[in-house]
Amino acid sequence: xxxxxxxxxxxxxxxxxxxxxxxxxxxxxxxxxxxxxxxxxxxxxxxxxxxxxxxxxxxxxxxxxxxxxxxxxxxxxxxxxxxxxxxxxxxxxxxxxxxxxxxxxxxxxxxxxxxxxxxxxxxxxxxxxxxxxxxxxxxxxxxxxxxxxxxxxxxxxxxxxxxxxxxxxxxxxxxxxxxxxxxxxxxxxxxxxxxxxxxxxxxxxxxxxxxxxxxxxxxxxxxxxxxxxxxxxxxxxxxxxxxxxxxxxxx
Amino acid sequence: xxxxxxxxxxxxxxxxxxxxxxxxxxxxxxxxxxxxxxxxxxxxxxxxxxxxxxxxxxxxxxxxxxxxxxxxxxxxxxxxxxxxxxxxxxxxxxxxxxxxxxxxxxxxxxxxxxxxxxxxxxxxxxxxxxxxxxxxxxxxxxxxxxxxxxxxxxxxxxxxxxxxxxxxxxxxxxxxxxxxxxxxxxxxxxxxxxxxxxxxxxxxxxxxxxxxxxxxxxxxxxxxxxxxxxxxxxxxxxxxxxxxxxxxxxxxxxxxxxxxxxxxxxxxxxxxxxxxxxxxxxxxxxxxxxxxxxxxxxxxxxxxxxxxxxxxxxxxxxxxxxxxxxxxxxxxxxxxxxxxxxxxxxxxxxxxxxxxxxxxxxxxxxxxxxxxx
Amino acid sequence: xxxxxxxxxxxxxxxxxxxxxxxxxxxxxxxxxxxxxxxxxxxxxxxxxxxxxxxxxxxxxxxxxxxxxxxxxxxxxxxxxxxxxxxxxxxxxxxxxxxxxxxxxxxxxxxxxxxxxxxxxxxxxxxxxxxxxxxxxxxxxxxxxxxxxxxxxxxxxxxxxxxxxxxxxxxxxxxxxxxxxxxxxxxxxxxxxxxxxxxxxxxxxxxxxxxxxxxxxxxxxxxxxx
Numbered sequence: 001x002x003x004x005x006x007x008x009x010x011x012x013x014x015x016x017x018x019x020x021x022x023x024x025x026x027x028x029x030x031x032x033x034x035x036x037x038x039x040x041x042x043x044x045x046x047x048x049x050x051x052x053x054x055x056x057x058x059x060x061x062x063x064x065x066x067x068x069x070x071x072x073x074x075x076x077x078x079x080x081x082x083x084x085x086x087x088x089x090x091x092x093x094x095x096x097x098x099x100x101x102x103x104x105x106x107x108x109x110x111x112x113x114x115x116x117x118x119x120x121x122x123x124x125x126x127x128x129x130x131x132x133x134x135x136x137x138x139x140x141x142x143x144x145x146x147x148x149x150x151x152x153x154x155x156x157x158x159x160x161x162x163x164x165x166x167x168x169x170x171x172x173x174x175x176x177x178x179x180x181x182x183x184x185x186x187x188x189x190x191x192x193x194x195x196x197x198x199x200x201x202x203x204x205x206x207x208x209x210x211x212x213x214x215x216x217x218x219x220x221x222x223x224x225x226x227x228x229x230x231x232x233x234x235x236x237x238x239x240x241x242x243x244x245x246x247x248x249x250x251x
Numbered sequence: 252x253x254x255x256x257x258x259x260x261x262x263x264x265x266x267x268x269x270x271x272x273x274x275x276x277x278x279x280x281x282x283x284x285x286x287x288x289x290x291x292x293x294x295x296x297x298x299x300x301x302x303x304x305x306x307x308x309x310x311x312x313x314x315x316x317x318x319x320x321x322x323x324x325x326x327x328x329x330x331x332x333x334x335x336x337x338x339x340x341x342x343x344x345x346x347x348x349x350x351x352x353x354x355x356x357x358x359x360x361x362x363x364x365x366x367x368x369x370x371x372x373x374x375x376x377x378x379x380x381x382x383x384x385x386x387x388x389x390x391x392x393x394x395x396x397x398x399x400x401x402x403x404x405x406x407x408x409x410x411x412x413x414x415x416x417x418x419x420x421x422x423x424x425x426x427x428x429x430x431x432x433x434x435x436x437x438x439x440x441x442x443x444x445x446x447x448x449x450x451x452x453x454x455x456x457x458x459x460x461x462x463x464x465x466x467x468x469x470x471x472x473x474x475x476x477x478x479x480x481x482x483x484x485x486x487x488x489x490x491x492x493x494x495x496x497x498x499x500x501x502x503x504x505x506x507x508x509x510x511x512x513x514x515x516x517x518x519x520x521x522x523x524x525x526x527x528x529x530x531x532x533x534x535x536x537x538x539x540x541x542x543x544x545x546x547x548x549x550x551x552x553x554x555x556x557x558x559x560x561x562x563x564x565x566x567x568x569x570x571x572x573x574x575x576x577x578x579x580x581x582x583x584x585x586x587x588x589x590x591x592x593x594x595x596x597x598x599x600x601x602x603x604x605x606x607x608x609x610x611x612x613x614x615x616x617x618x619x620x621x622x623x624x
Numbered sequence: 625x626x627x628x629x630x631x632x633x634x635x636x637x638x639x640x641x642x643x644x645x646x647x648x649x650x651x652x653x654x655x656x657x658x659x660x661x662x663x664x665x666x667x668x669x670x671x672x673x674x675x676x677x678x679x680x681x682x683x684x685x686x687x688x689x690x691x692x693x694x695x696x697x698x699x700x701x702x703x704x705x706x707x708x709x710x711x712x713x714x715x716x717x718x719x720x721x722x723x724x725x726x727x728x729x730x731x732x733x734x735x736x737x738x739x740x741x742x743x744x745x746x747x748x749x750x751x752x753x754x755x756x757x758x759x760x761x762x763x764x765x766x767x768x769x770x771x772x773x774x775x776x777x778x779x780x781x782x783x784x785x786x787x788x789x790x791x792x793x794x795x796x797x798x799x800x801x802x803x804x805x806x807x808x809x810x811x812x813x814x815x816x817x818x819x820x821x822x823x824x825x826x827x828x829x830x831x832x833x834x835x836x837x838x839x840x841x842x843x844x845x846x847x848x849x850x
Contacts, residue, residue, distance in 0.1 A: 050814045123814035148714045149797035163695035164713035326751040339749040343767045356754040401753050
């Protein structure tokens with residue numbers, strides 16, 4: 001590598017649920033580049049989408065933003081901070097109902113549950129989706145008093161995992177990475193059952209991303225990488241669905 | 252509470268992790284008047300007092316006043332007033348409120364009233380003040396008043412004048428003396444100050460290293476040659492004397508040891524009289540006088556032509572060597588004892604021995620029961 | 625942008641939590657502080673360290689372990705469930721448990737300090753006057769350690785008003801049950817509702833400030849050497 005070349009930095013802000021997948025993507029990307037890893041710095045910060053959005057508006061130094069919804073990236077483009085040509089849906093979140101007892105019917109499971117942990121419907125896209133699913137299943141009234149609101153799906157998961165909530169509605173991506181950790185650390189102590197709630201959603205959770213102006217070359221390279229088959233496989237394995245092609249602006 | 256209600260006290264107690272100090276005592280105290288507990292510091296007198304009050308949990312403490320068994324009771328039920336060395340007035344209450352604290356919790360209604368106590372200790376003008384606005388002497392007067400208001404069956408005082416400067420001591424001592432007459436409860440007074448004890452006490456307990464050395468009536472104890480008391484530099488005897496008359500021309504007062512009339516009706520001889528500076532007390536009253544041993548010298552013949560007015564005649568009843576150079580001679584004068592500290596040389600030179608009739612020249616007679624004002 | 629009823633609910637809930645916690649801490653903390661002030665056993669320093677822990681531990685650590693402890697599978701959560709039929713997590717009771725731990729040193733330490741400065745010899749004097757234990761406590765100890773009691777109560781209260789990290793971990797954000805003021809505020813910020821956030825943040829700031837002025841004014845005024 002030529003010395004004297006200035007290294008690009010790529011600071012990525014991502015919604016927490018996408019982080020595990022993003023880390024894998026970074027790993028693969030860096031390998032692919034085959035370059036001296038010290039030449040480029042790709043850092044990942046995760047938090048809830050709303051918090052990150054607010055920070056970026058306040059000129060936090062991120063180059064790329066992976067949100068858990070569509071509206072924050074759209075707003076960033078509207079405000080002039082986001083590069084409109086980089087706006088795209090990168091994944092569709094799979095909403096799942098997790099419980100410890102085996103069941104097929106989510107409506108039943110929700111009815112029998114004592115405590116239902118979800119992410120905050122006011123601030124987290126998966127929380128909004130969870131409420132929508134509960135409503136569509138027709139159990140909204142009886143469920144309201146049983147809801148336990150986590151700050152984000154990670155906390156909703158923690159409530160469930162610690163045994164304090166018997167049921168949780170989170171992103172499948174979370175369950176995938178949690179299962180992976182569990183298997184690595186210790187054998188499954190209890191059965192973990194996840195039911196896909198996507199059929200009960202009118203509006204799936206569409207996760208969009210956008211690059212923050214000015215777009216440097218490393219950012220562009222990463223975005224190109226995300227369109228590759230290898231990247232897409234990682235995303236699907238991570239518990240997401242891929243968006244339909246007509247929503248995919250190629251850049 | 253009659254005169255015959257004696258106080259029986261038996262204490263066994265160890266202090267310190269390895270029982271470095273132990274207290275063992277068994278003594279009978281009179282049921283009225285002031286009993287003083289005297290001893291060098293560290294002898295255990297404060298510990299003894301605290302055991303009496305129950306503030307120290309002695310291994311064994313038997314305390315009976317009259318026929319009331321007190322030793323097994325908790326502190327709050329012993330009904331013993333306690334005056335501490337550091338007064339321990341409650342800082343958040345003013346004087347009156349401090350008194351009320353005690354009065355509200357008094358053990359019986361037979362005790363003094365607030366008014367009485369305020370008058371006795373002369374604290375009327377201090378009532379609205381807070382403790383931090385009082386002098387050391389004033390605080391102790393309040394502390395004594397407060398202890399009295401609980402109507403205790405006995406008043407315990409632990410070196411109450413230790414923290415009071417000498418000028419302020421006299422008024423308090425005066426109040427305490429007056430109290431003995433006012434109250435019919437006994438007082439136990441711990442002190443290492445012989446002057447205070449000489450002035451106040453009727454009965455004396457001498458302690459050392461946690462043990463009882465001797466006990467008995469004060470006057471007798473102060474002239475006991477076998478006790479360490481009499482070997483102290485400032486050793487002195489105390490005598491009771493009756494006021495005979497006043498000499499206004501020379502501003503003097505004549506006192507008589509023994510009765511003013513001897514057995515055949517004639518006026519007592521000069522040799523049993525003492526002359527002191529003009530007193531306020533009227534003839535007929537009894538006063539206490541203190542005669543330091545070092546201020547008494549002995550002559551075989553009655554000295555004439557001497558500036559010393561006080562010359563008593565008496566009979567030697569005991570002699571004790573003090574150290575290499577000195578000895579103490581005890582003489583009986585009208586039934587009371589006077590000690591003289593003289594050199595061994597004089598002892599031998601005058602061939603002094605018990606039974607000998609001698610004259611005692613007294614250089615200083617201190618009044619104990621009055622200040623000369 | 626004015627306060628909505630949910631904000632008022634959050635305020636009321638927070639006041640209740642602070643009040644209940646403070647009362648419990650005063651009742652439990654005073655004897656503990658007294659014992660600590662007079663104890664000579666080596667065990668006392670262990671207790672002191674335990675009491676001081678919440679001062680230095682991040683509230684999230686306390687919350688993390690509490691969440692585990694509250695689980696019905698574990699001892700605390702399980703016994704509570706058996707006793708009351710309710711879970712501890714996500715309930716007001718759970719918050720009280722968390723707050724008591726979180727604010728413990730803010731109550732015990734001022735009390736202990738006050739008691740240490742208290743002249744125990746005065747108690748002996750009162751004893752000889754026939755004052756029993758409760759009598760001495762009410763008429764001697766409390767008046768002379770007033771400052772310590774005031775400090776402990778006000779600090780405990782104010783500190784609980786501002787509790788966030790612990791509640792975040794174990795509360796579940798349930799309006800009227802566990803959504804305290806600090807959580808509601810956080811919610812507004814996350815939802816970008818800065819107007820309402822200002823109301824709550826400003827209000828909490830003003831309230832805490834007023835409480836502290838009250839405390840320091842009171843202490844100065846008393847001027848008692850306690």
